[in-house]
Amino acid sequence: MTAxxxxxxxxxxxxxxxxxxxxxxxxxxxLQIKTDPADLEHYGRDWTRRWTPAPLAIxxxxxxxxxxxxxxxxxxHAVAVVPSGGRTGLSGGAVAANGELVVSTExxxxxxxxxxxxxxxxxxxxxxxxxxxxxxxxxxxxxxxxFAARGSCSIGGTIATNAGGIRxxxxxxxxxxxxxxxxxxxxxxxxxxxxxxxxNSSGYDLRHLIVASEGTLGIIVEATLRLAPPAQPSxxxxxxxxxxxxxxxxxxxxxxxxxLEAFECFxxxxxxxxxxxxxxxxxxxxxxxYAIAEFATGGGVEAEAQExxxxxxxxxxxxxxxxxxxxxxxxDAQAAQLWRLREGITESLAPYVPYKNDVSVRIxxxxxxxxxxxxxxLAEYPEFDVVWFGHIGDGNLHINVLKPVDMAQDAFVAxxxxxxxxxxxxxxxxxxxxxxxxxxxLVKKPYLSSTRSDAEIALMRGIRRAMDPAxxxxxxxxxxx
Ligand code: FAD
Ligand code: 2HG
Ligand code: ZN
Numbered sequence: 001m002t003a004x005x006x007x008x009x010x011x012x013x014x015x016x017x018x019x020x021x022x023x024x025x026x027x028x029x030x031l032q033i034k035t036d037p038a039d040l041e042h043y044g045r046d047w048t049r050r051w052t053p054a055p056l057a058i059x060x061x062x063x064x065x066x067x068x069x070x071x072x073x074x075x076x077h078a079v080a081v082v083p084s085g086g087r088t089g090l091s092g093g094a095v096a097a098n099g100e101l102v103v104s105t106e107x108x109x110x111x112x113x114x115x116x117x118x119x120x121x122x123x124x125x126x127x128x129x130x131x132x133x134x135x136x137x138x139x140x141x142x143x144x145x146x147f148a149a150r151g152s153c154s155i156g157g158t159i160a161t162n163a164g165g166i167r168x169x170x171x172x173x174x175x176x177x178x179x180x181x182x183x184x185x186x187x188x189x190x191x192x193x194x195x196x197x198x199x200n201s202s203g204y205d206l207r208h209l210i211v212a213s214e215g216t217l218g219i220i221v222e223a224t225l226r227l228a229p230p231a232q233p234s235x236x237x238x239x240x241x242x243x244x245x246x247x248x249x250x251x252x253x254x255x256x257x258x259x260l261e262a263f264e265c266f267x268x269x270x271x272x273x274x275x276x277x278x279x280x281x282x283x284x285x286x287x288x289x290y291a292i293a294e295f296a297t298g299g300g301v302e303a304e305a306q307e308x309x310x311x312x313x314x315x316x317x318x319x320x321x322x323x324x325x326x327x328x329x330x331x332d333a334q335a336a337q338l339w340r341l342r343e344g345i346t347e348s349l350a351p352y353v354p355y356k357n358d359v360s361v362r363i364x365x366x367x368x369x370x371x372x373x374x375x376x377x378l379a380e381y382p383e384f385d386v387v388w389f390g391h392i393g394d395g396n397l398h399i400n401v402l403k404p405v406d407m408a409q410d411a412f413v414a415x416x417x418x419x420x421x422x423x424x425x426x427x428x429x430x431x432x433x434x435x436x437x438x439x440x441x442l443v444k445k446p447y448l449s450s451t452r453s454d455a456e457i458a459l460m461r462g463i464r465r466a467m468d469p470a471x472x473x474x475x476x477x478x479x480x481x
Contacts, residue, residue: 020079021057024101027073032060032107043104044096046089047346048443049353050413055082055096062107064182064190064221070103071219072188080475081186083215085126085157088149090346090356091441093161093214093477100475103219105156111135112222120179120196122224125156132225141227144171148343156220162212164437166262166294166343169393171228173437175211180224183210183217186468196224209463214439215474217467232296233303234261236335237310239317240287240325241265244374244388248367250291250322251393257313258295258306263393265291270345270389277348279340283325291392292342294335345389345400353409354387354400355416356443359427360436363395369430373397376426380419396436417446424450440478448479 025033034043035057044053056079061067074081080100087094096102105126112122114135121135121143129143130150136143145158147165157163159181163174171177180194193207194200210217241247247265254260268288275281282290297306310328317323329335361369377386377399385402401419403412424434424447434440434447449457457479464481465471471481 024073028069031066034058043102046087046094048092051095051097055102056099058102060104060107067184067219067221068188071184074472075187075470080472082474083219085154086152088153090438091443093439093441105154114139119227120224123155124222125220126154129153136227140230142231144228145174155223159211159220160215161439169263170261177226179226181207181210181220182222184219184221186473214478216464216478234294235297236329236338237293238282238327238338239291239323240283241289242324244289246322250317253317254293254313257309261294263293264342265392266342266389269387273348274341274344279344287324349400352402354402357399358436358438359432360396361430361432365430366395372426376422
């Protein structure tokens with residue numbers, strides 16, 4: 001009882017205010033600002049949960065003009081700013097742990113326009129990815145970037161991280177769908193980049209500089225997105241694999257025969273956690289690895305021909321001993337059930353606050369890289385629960401390491417960082433990247449130089465200084481100035 005009473009009282013303690021908050025409010029009179037401790041915690045962190053949130057305040061502008069006014073004020077007062085979308089990021093890019101002003105796009109969620117001739121949708125940056133997908137479908141088209149955080153990540157965040165997801169194999173990354181962006185710079189200017197043009201050979205394409213800039217070059221306030229034809233009818237197939245060594249054989253066998261929309265894999269440990277989290281077991285027996293493939297089925301005669309190709313692919317893989325069992329969805333509900341086994345992994349692991357790697361190599365380099373990585377992880381993490389999954393058809397592997405309950409968090413992270421340094425060496429040997437799709441943020445900052453050369457990083461520093469002379473935009477993220 002006492003604890004409840006204390007908690008209630010704590011909620012009524014007036015938040016600590018800072019004269020800078022009053023100064024911001026005076027400079028931008030209608031601006032919504034939050035300083036409640038619960039809000040500081042909520043908006044000060046993303047899904048990494050490794051840093052303690054400690055922002056100065058949360059600004060929630062309701063218009064582009066307000067974003068500009070906030071940035072002018074922040075620049076004038078040398079206040080660091082963390083651009084913030086849905087905070088589903090997995091690299092600490094949206095973390096505010098050092099008294100920064102969080103600028104949230106949460107109130108900028110409108111669809112601003114659809115152009116049937118250009119096949120583009122223009123939206124405000126805070127709109128959720130799923131709302132964009134639904135708006136596109138409402139116009140008989142599709143927005144094909146897709147992944148499990150669709151309901152809570154913002155389109156601005158997906159652009160700022162160049163998000164990938166489950167359909168990259170067929171449709172590419174976010175970058176491929178950005179026809180234009182409007183960006184507020186550190187000094188409060190509004191840049192209108194590329195303006196939806198399909199062809200534009202007029203010098204440096206600053207739009208693409210903004211993609212994957214992780215909030216270090218400006219605040220994305222609006223985006224014009226290319227839309228694709230409506231999604232084709234498709235089917236989902238889940239395959240049980242006897243070993244990891246065959247996953248690429250299965251991939252190539254399916255890719256040669258089917259129009260793949262997705263090809264993903266996950267380990268028995270991943271399935272274990274998803275099942276504990278409430279999903280339904282797909283097979284009676286357990287298997288070491290699983291692959292999930294989505295493929296277009298077409299309609300009418302084409303659908304029949306496709307069915308033949310699916311069976312042929314399946315039989316070929318069975319004959320080779322590459323698959324032990326398999327199921328194919330017979331309805332959208334079944335397809336969703338199968339996808340849940342793959343898409344539910346991150347959420348099922350979240351309570352463990354896992355240490356994550358998100359690495360990529362060229363598809364052709366995968367066999368050598370995967371063999372080396374598997375041996376490395378077996379040798380280095382003999383007693384840890386290591387969960388493998390990923391967009392294997394894109395050359396992108398996710399490794400989640402779970403902390404043993406009796407191990408201190410610092411010791412756990414130190415051990416994992418040691419293994420990441422070894423992984424970095426393997427990546428270098430195979431020409432890969434330390435971040436395939438989640439961004440560098442805080443988590444992978446120490447390893448940026450393993451993927452980008454000194455000359456590249458020097459150029460990136462120069463660009464950052466030119467666009468943000470006072471160094472207020474997401475300091476400490478991606479690389480130090
Ligand atoms: P935030 O986390 O808010 O921010 C991410 C970065 O972008 C930060 O550096 C932030 O400062 C910056 N930023 C945000 N908004 C803006 C803006 N308007 N202007 C400038 N900078 C901005 N990612 C994938 O790529 N593929 C996946 O398959 C995938 N699956 C996921 C599944 C789950 C369950 C979860 C929790 C995450 C997953 N992610 C995935 C990671 C994450 O959802 C993506 O990185 C997403 O793009 C982040 O969007 P957000 O709005 O949440 O960004
Ligand atoms: C996915 O592919 C996401 O599911 C999240 O990119 C990966 O949790 C992860 O490590
Ligand atoms: Zn992923």
